[in-house]
Amino acid sequence: MSTATPTARRxxxxxxxxxxxxxxxxxxxxxxxxxxxxxGRNFFSPGNIRDILTGMSVLGFVAIGQTLxxxxxxxxxxxxxxxxxxxxxxxxxMAGNPAxxxxxxxxxxxxxxxxxxxxxxxxxxxxxxxxxxxxxxxxIIKGFLDSNYKGTSGDVPMEFRLIGATGLGPVPxxxxxxxxxxxxxxxxxSRTRTGHHIYAVGGNEQVARLSGIRTARPxxxxxxxxxxxxxxxxLLLASRSGVGNPxxxxxxxxxxxxxxxxxxxxxxxxxxxxxxxxxxGGVAIFAVVDNVMxxxxxxxxxxxxxxGIVIVAAVAVYASRSVERRRxxxxxxxxxxxxxxxxxxxxxxSAEPASAEGGVR
Amino acid sequence: xxxxxxxxxxxxxxxxxxxxxxxSPRGAVFLLLVLxxxxxxxxxxxxxxxxxxxxxxxxxxxxxxxxxxxxxxIVGGEFDLSMGSVVTAxxxxxxxxxxxxxxxxxxxxxxxxxxxxxxxxxxxxIVSFLKVPSFIVTLGMMLALLGAVLYWTGGAxxxxxxxxxxxxxxxxxRGIPVIDILPWSVVILVVVLxxxxxxxxxxxGRTIIALGDNPTTARFSGTRSWWVKTSTxxxxxxxxxxxxxxxxxxAGVHPSVGRGYxxxxxxxxxxxxxxxxxxRGWVVAAxxxxxxxxxxxxxxxxxxxxxxxxxxxxGAIIILAVAYSATTFRARRRGRALEAxxxxxxxxxxxxxxxxxxxxxxxxxxxxxxxxxxxxxxxxxxxxxxETKGGS
Numbered sequence: 079m080s081t082a083t084p085t086a087r088r089x090x091x092x093x094x095x096x097x098x099x100x101x102x103x104x105x106x107x108x109x110x111x112x113x114x115x116x117x118g119r120n121f122f123s124p125g126n127i128r129d130i131l132t133g134m135s136v137l138g139f140v141a142i143g144q145t146l147x148x149x150x151x152x153x154x155x156x157x158x159x160x161x162x163x164x165x166x167x168x169x170x171x172m173a174g175n176p177a178x179x180x181x182x183x184x185x186x187x188x189x190x191x192x193x194x195x196x197x198x199x200x201x202x203x204x205x206x207x208x209x210x211x212x213x214x215x216x217x218i219i220k221g222f223l224d225s226n227y228k229g230t231s232g233d234v235p236m237e238f239r240l241i242g243a244t245g246l247g248p249v250p251x252x253x254x255x256x257x258x259x260x261x262x263x264x265x266x267x268s269r270t271r272t273g274h275h276i277y278a279v280g281g282n283e284q285v286a287r288l289s290g291i292r293t294a295r296p297x298x299x300x301x302x303x304x305x306x307x308x309x310x311x312x313l314l315l316a317s318r319s320g321v322g323n324p325x326x327x328x329x330x331x332x333x334x335x336x337x338x339x340x341x342x343x344x345x346x347x348x349x350x351x352x353x354x355x356x357x358x359g360g361v362a363i364f365a366v367v368d369n370v371m372x373x374x375x376x377x378x379x380x381x382x383x384x385x386g387i388v389i390v391a392a393v394a395v396y397a398s399r400s401v402e403r404r405r406x407x408x409x410x411x412x413x414x415x416x417x418x419x420x421x422x423x424x425x426x427x428s429a430e431p432a433s434a435e436g437g438v439r
Numbered sequence: 440x441x442x443x444x445x446x447x448x449x450x451x452x453x454x455x456x457x458x459x460x461x462x463s464p465r466g467a468v469f470l471l472l473v474l475x476x477x478x479x480x481x482x483x484x485x486x487x488x489x490x491x492x493x494x495x496x497x498x499x500x501x502x503x504x505x506x507x508x509x510x511x512x513i514v515g516g517e518f519d520l521s522m523g524s525v526v527t528a529x530x531x532x533x534x535x536x537x538x539x540x541x542x543x544x545x546x547x548x549x550x551x552x553x554x555x556x557x558x559x560x561x562x563x564x565i566v567s568f569l570k571v572p573s574f575i576v577t578l579g580m581m582l583a584l585l586g587a588v589l590y591w592t593g594g595a596x597x598x599x600x601x602x603x604x605x606x607x608x609x610x611x612x613r614g615i616p617v618i619d620i621l622p623w624s625v626v627i628l629v630v631v632l633x634x635x636x637x638x639x640x641x642x643x644g645r646t647i648i649a650l651g652d653n654p655t656t657a658r659f660s661g662t663r664s665w666w667v668k669t670s671t672x673x674x675x676x677x678x679x680x681x682x683x684x685x686x687x688x689x690a691g692v693h694p695s696v697g698r699g700y701x702x703x704x705x706x707x708x709x710x711x712x713x714x715x716x717x718x719r720g721w722v723v724a725a726x727x728x729x730x731x732x733x734x735x736x737x738x739x740x741x742x743x744x745x746x747x748x749x750x751x752x753x754g755a756i757i758i759l760a761v762a763y764s765a766t767t768f769r770a771r772r773r774g775r776a777l778e779a780x781x782x783x784x785x786x787x788x789x790x791x792x793x794x795x796x797x798x799x800x801x802x803x804x805x806x807x808x809x810x811x812x813x814x815x816x817x818x819x820x821x822x823x824x825x826e827t828k829g830g831s
């Protein structure tokens with residue numbers, strides 16, 4: 079199998095799904111602008127745009143990392159507690175002294191990286207499903223947090239707080255940083271070998287392995303990067319509030335929301351398809367919906383109802399397309415398309431144990 | 440690896456010899472459960488008394504029932520994250536609508552069952568016809584339902600159903616010789632479990648497993664996938680409803696009752712050796728998973744572990760248990776699956792020989808033009824999806 083054709087096809091698919099997400103975003107913005115106008119406010123005022131972009135940044139960091147993991151056909155439910163943990167580590171180490179900032183950043187990113195490494199190793203070496211593995215590590219971190227921190231802790235110096243507070247015009251610095259990370263991850267996915275391998279392993283682990291890819295490494299790298307970007311979200315929250323807090327993650331419900339944003343961005347939960355820009359689009363949709371609801375002063379409990387409906391409806395709009403797009407890649411590999419008759423289905427079923435057996439390592 | 444596979448048969452000899460047909464290859468959960476129960480009994484001998492033990496079963500009943508419902512969804516290849524919210528919603532509905540009026544109990548119970556069925560129907564139809572991943576659908580349902588319930592109650596505890604209704608969750612048949620009291624929850628759990636086992640053995644139940652194992656072959660063999668899938672979601676929502684009815688009596692009415700049940704249920708099911716991604720697992724093992732999880736909590740309590748470390752220990756145990764069954768039992772299952780179609784004697788060659796031989800033979804069938812194995816690519820890639828997604 080040549081590498082050129084799948085790359086070309088994937089690039090086309092990526093453009094496709096990003097485009098659909100973009101259209102969905104434009105529709106959401108249009109509806110939001112109209113709704114906001116009905117209560118006599120301007121959706122496009124600089125203040126409102128700043129609010130939306132600010133709302134995007136934290137979830138954006140988490141969702142960018144989550145994209146990498148989902149592309150590998152895994153999940154990361156531990157981000158919730160990684161966020162809280164990194165905010166606490168950073169705030170405690172800074173202790174109000176600007177000189178400690180580099181150390182604090184290195185420590186919290188390092189710890190997050192180690193957690194990601196543990197996740198990746200559990201998923202790849204112990205063969206534990208990503209859902210369960212990260213649920214487990216998340217619970218372990220939660221136990222650590224609950225036992226060692228009673229409440230907010232640490233003190234973030236003013237220099238670091240500026241990151242969360244300042245902006246260039248209507249664009250907050252935090253959002254610029256988030257977009258910079260998105261560019262880096264995009265370059266990583268589209269330009270590096272490991273990035274390509276992430277798509278390959280997520281699309282079909284067996285095929286990837288038979289093509290000579292060491293399937294464990296991309297998954298581990300994705301988990302490490304995911305935890306580190308969750309740590310960035312934690313750092314940002316710490317810089318905004320000035321302290322570390324063991325409930326930062328749980329307050330935002332970032333584990334499930336980030337997965338929802340990733341799927342909203344057109345990335346397949348089964349892995350192998352998707353892009354960072356789609357995810358950013360998904361995060362933007364969330365931010366716009368949230369913003370419109372807070373401008374219109376919707377009851378906070380009703381917000382969840384609307385959020386749930388928006389998630390399902392938005393994914394429903396283009397989900398059937400994604401499912402359709404998945405097919406051609408498999409019979410495009412050289413095998414003729416199947417004839418769906420019972421007679422031919424039978425050998426297929428009997429061929430299955432052989433392929434399952436190939437999975438024994 | 441080889442050492443492990445050689446050890447396996449000798450260590451598990453007694454287990455396999457006793458009930459090879461009854462206990463699935465993934466019987467690890469029963470072993471775990473027995474170990475935990477013995478450990479609890481050693482730490483706290485009174486736990487082994489029948490009356491105490493039946494209390495334990497009563498406490499587990501709601502979790503086990505939710506796990507049984509989740510089992511059908513997971514074995515069919517999907518997720519149901521909305522169960523916790525369904526439990527909460529049902530608890531709040533019971534609290535608000537029944538009130539102190541005993542005569543309303545039955546109509547409201549019917550309403551709750553209907554409501555549960557409708558939630559499952561909506562989940563299933565969206566998954567089947569709008570092709571939205573079940574993870575997202577049920578996540579949306581979870582947010583929407585919880586938000587609606589909290590909006591309705593204003594976020595605070597309201598209502599308190601009549602005692603007659605709460606009796607289902609907390610009362611029981613009194614005056615029984617050995618166990619003193621037979622709680623209704625235990626009776627309901629036994630009935631639900633029996634129904635589930637019966638249902639799983641019927642053709643329809645087997646179709647669910649077939650669909651979870653390989654949707655393409657299930658479709659080729661004439662399954663109405665949408666109906667099978669939708670019914671699994673209805674089963675899970677209905678089981679959440681039953682758990683809600685029990686919890687009203689046991690825990691009272693509060694919007695936080697049922698929170699986190701979806702993850703507990705999934706954990707229990709996976710602990711029971713059911714593969715995420717579908718197609719593998721036994722419903723009794725899923726219920727045993729719930730018991731093992733709850734026994735673990737009880738053990739941690741008796742062992743005096745600070746409550747804050749409970750989560751950490753739970754996380755570690757989940758990972759270890761799943762890793763254990765994923766690495767050893769999977770190898771064994773594969774080995775056994777081979778016995779039927781191919782020849783090799785159990786144990787000796789498969790682990791070493793398999794990786795080299797099977798890709799080669801797979802490539803060969805692709806090359807040879809006249810073999811009728813042309814549709815092989817799709818089912819085998821689907822299989823691969825199951826492996827990567829559900830490699831628990």
